[in-house]
Amino acid sequence: MGEDGPAISALICACPPLDTNSAYCNLLQCTHFARTCVVAERDGLIVGWISAYRPPEEPHRVFVWQVAVHPSARGLGLGCRMLEHLIARPALQGVTTLTTTITEENGASWALFNSFARRQGAKLARRPIFDRDAHFAGAHDTEFLVSIGPLAAPNIPSEKEKS
Template identity: 60%
Template sequence: MKQPKLTFRKPDAKDGSEIWSLVSRCKPLDENSMYCNLLQCDHFRDTCVLVEQDGLPVGWISGYIPPSTPNTLFVWQVAVAPEARGLGLGKRMLAHLLDRPETADCARLQTTITKSNEASWGLFRSFARSIGGELTSAAHFDRDDHFAGHAATEHMVTITFEEEAMAAA
């Protein structure tokens, strides 16, 4: 079976509404406002990636480098369209982001995941293994303390990697 032709690129502001539509099709992801996706594409384009198949968005990662930890890429959201699942896009997008000059000084990747999100745990565990990174996690945003009981506790997942491991990504 022939692999589809995929294009990995930085988003720009005109992609915001299409990314918003993609995320809305990727349940159970939290839908941000269209304006939030627009800002991600505009302000954080260097640490986000959009994947297109035949000109249509099928993959998206929003991320940023927190000002307090400039050696960390924080991954906010990973979305893969239902029709593009099974192509390894999640890992490929993560590797693509970490291969950019803008993330060259990053020594770790962080994200938050709820305990029940098996797909995200699987993606980040698999990615950590593939680059020889160490994955750790701890409760971070508490259901009651931070979400007033309206959302599950988010666990901070940290993948620490060596420079040699990143070269292999």
């Protein structure tokens, strides 16, 4: 997935209001967290990306850092399908809660995560976590911690069922 770094950086730039991380940060996500990141392709082009990780102190959680869907692929449910694919991965066995942060004004992210919670039959809770003034010196909007859970047990086929 490391070779996808430049395409992922370009996708994130095409998806405001996402924060544009450094290319190096995106490469680290693609390599160090490959088991908890998702890439969606259409006709050989990357049109979707999720970066996520399991916080070491909270292995029952997965933290979704970014979800990017190219403008040409929006409105097709790709974001929700990528989240469902993510939580069904063996690397996330035992995860019961999905968390992320969202600014108040990011309507697209609120819609995505509310839809995901409904599809999971889970509750969505939110609270401020990083305050505009206290944490960002007024340079970034307040981030709300969003928790969705409990997650539905994924239907992962056993090794026998795969063959």
